[in-house]
Amino acid sequence: MKKRKVSIEDIARRAGVSHSTVSRALRDNSLISPKVREEIQKIAREMNYVPNAIAQSLQTQRTNTVGVVVTSIADPFYAEVVEGIEQVARTAGLSVFLTASHRDFEQEIAAIDNFHRRRVDGILVTDSRINKKNTNKIGEIAVPTVLINSQTEDQPETFHTVTVDDFLGGRLAVEHLIELGHRAIGYLGVGDRSQSNYLRLEGYRTALREAGLPENSDWVAISDEENTRINDVDTGKKMLPKLLTTGVTGIFCYNDMVAVGALLACQELNILIPQNLSLVGFDDIALCRYVTPSLTTVCQPKLEIGRSAMQMLLDLLEEKSVENLVLSPFVVKRNSTTAFEQQSAGAEGHSREFLTANSVLIMPDGQCPIPPTQCPMPNVQCPFSIT
Amino acid sequence: MKKRKVSIEDIARRAGVSHSTVSRALRDNSLISPKVREEIQKIAREMNYVPNAIAQSLQTQRTNTVGVVVTSIADPFYAEVVEGIEQVARTAGLSVFLTASHRDFEQEIAAIDNFHRRRVDGILVTDSRINKKNTNKIGEIAVPTVLINSQTEDQPETFHTVTVDDFLGGRLAVEHLIELGHRAIGYLGVGDRSQSNYLRLEGYRTALREAGLPENSDWVAISDEENTRINDVDTGKKMLPKLLTTGVTGIFCYNDMVAVGALLACQELNILIPQNLSLVGFDDIALCRYVTPSLTTVCQPKLEIGRSAMQMLLDLLEEKSVENLVLSPFVVKRNSTTAFEQQSAGAEGHSREFLTANSVLIMPDGQCPIPPTQCPMPNVQCPFSIT
DNA sequence: GTGAAAGCGCTAACAT
DNA sequence: ATGTTAGCGCTTTCAC
DSSP states (O other): OOOOOOOHHHHHHHHTSOHHHHHHHHTTOTTOOHHHHHHHHHHHHHTTOOOOHHHHHHHHTOOOEEEEEESOTTOHHHHHHHHHHHHHHHHTTOEEEEEEOTTOHHHHHHHHHHHHHTTOSEEEEESOOOOGGGGGGGOSOOSOEEEESOOOSSOOTTSEEEEEOHHHHHHHHHHHHHHTTOOSEEEEEOOSOOHHHHHHHHHHHHHHHHTTOOOOGGGEEEOOOOSOOOOHHHHHHHHHHHHHTTTOSEEEESSHHHHHHHHHHHHHTTOOTTTTOEEEEEEOOGGGGTSSSOOEEEEOOHHHHHHHHHHHHHHHHTTOOOOOEEEOOEEEOOSSOOOHHHHHHHHTTTHHHHHTTTTSOSSTTOOOSSOGGGOSOTTSOOSSOOO | OOOOOOOHHHHHHHHTSOHHHHHHHHTTOTTOOHHHHHHHHHHHHHTTOOOOHHHHHHHHTOOOEEEEEESOTTOHHHHHHHHHHHHHHHHTTOEEEEEEOTTOHHHHHHHHHHHHHTTOSEEEEESOOOOGGGGGGGOSOOSOEEEESOOSSSOOTTSEEEEEOHHHHHHHHHHHHHHTTOOSEEEEEOOSOOHHHHHHHHHHHHHHHHTTOOOOGGGEEEOOOOSOOOOHHHHHHHHHHHHHTTTOSEEEESSHHHHHHHHHHHHHTTOOTTTTOEEEEEEOOGGGGTSSSOOEEEEOOHHHHHHHHHHHHHHHHTTOOOOOEEEOOEEEOOSSOOOHHHHHHHHTTTHHHHHTTTTSOSSTTOOOSSOGGGOSOTTSOOSSOOO
């Protein structure tokens, strides 16, 4: 098991040539007499030769690796981005190192530093927290680095970037609700001081302003967990009630996970989506299609983000000049949003009672208000959460 | 930008010592006079020295890296497993290479071969397709390798394994349904000839047999897409109708994604879960808690799988002897399963019409059969899919 | 076309 | 306690 791997010298000895000849033969270098080349390759195969990439790298100063920093490996959003990264990395013959930052600045720096020691050819960082002040902490910018959806205001211009336009995304989300006739629209965000939360909120505000709609500070709820966004679903769940009492008829959520949290909270409160409330998410992760109702959201082109960023890195490695990329998000309409008129029509009568359910629960135990024997629809799933 | 990195020789020159002294000082080696050590470390810091891990590896024959092969980077199940892997890898100072196999044997081999060239210290393979016959294709088993949930019957005994007991999982799932009073239970599986599908099916059969319940070949539906499981959700969606017509009252699905597909199919067919049909998944991915109704499932301890496998690899690297590990899955009861009595009670009357909805749709366009003006519950979400 | 020799940046005997 | 020397396994001039 601990047997030493065979090296080109071993092959050379066996073939009766010098190791440099073997080196050339193995890589189809220039004009080696074709027959010795064949011979050497055959011997190599017989000896189960596996080239030592470490030794190659030391010599060529190229590792054919890229380092990727993600927020969390199990983050469904970045998982898809990484999928895109790996696709083009693989076709270019590059392997990828994956490390999680958990949105922590120190961990991000540590990961990048580690990549530097390992002499990766390039680095991709998602959700970066690096700004100009702390750039020097990671030494010289020795390695081509591209930032994906960077979260700082002033990223050093030595880095390149691929970004989705959060501001536009926020506007599109809110414009969608406005088109549906909503006039009281809320924003449910996360409090980790990230740039994307700020920009989506700005998009929200701008859309309201441009439509001549009122703004109300009560309509904006930002969770106060500063740095640790453990679980966006829980955040959404916890924050929803605050917004409900303000009378909003539609809510734009920071992302899909937050929106799903809001959705689940509504189910518990017997508030119907979209009949009583319209919900818009952000990201368009797979989950959107699986919840009930399916989630209207602002789609980020995740695979494309990953592919473009990796392609940009490849260009950088070839010393091509590259331009920062800003991709446009777009709305994917599903079933969590509906026209306000329809919504209000359906919500006439008892609706207010449901809407304020968190404080005035009609059925505290979540039971259906209609006696089973009187239910005219015994065969359909009762929308009241009977757990 | 292309400036050559500083090496220990550069530091040595500046400090007026030999490069080996620097080497020792930088790694707190044995008894270097503390003051020159401090001095050297200071200089190194000033010069922004970044150790070259490649050169270190060439010398020490240790790369401090592990290679991980996953089915797909965006697979929510293995994402969590990898999360566990990375956690313990990081604390051990190891970096992880991540590559996708897409459940393809050739790609798996290619990934492992690549890891061999890169001289990773250990390899972790999920969903492996390697068996004894083709082992030799990857040369000597030079590197400690542990297989996670291997999918072949006869894995070479030179590999170590961490596995979740699929057979037990299948039994538990079906026993859960039996305890709820179900007697006609189906299995919805995937046709990629994987060992886990086979074992879960065997567990299903055994549970039925042990309970003295009837078995019916019509109750078992396996998708016929041989190798390419593009999307398990679509598989579930597509296969569900076949099972429905057989009169089963509960279905055990190969995994959660398949179950979610089944769930969505039921929504379209106006079949209520769990009132008309109970559904059990497998894996317990996060999604289970977000769909409506939430999904009863057989939980695989994903983080623990990852952590144990990585720990096993660590032990192997220290030449400790290790034992293959079989972890036990367990049922997590949620809202997609319910007692058959209750189910049938609720399904009395018109239920059959809904149950066979795929062939005898009462409302072909998915509209609620009750005229809006007569609906006694205008404020609740209509369970009929009005899209 | 092929061999000899240097060197990539480091660690680890072996001297001193 | 520190310097000298020899590799780790490869690529790449530079001769021939």
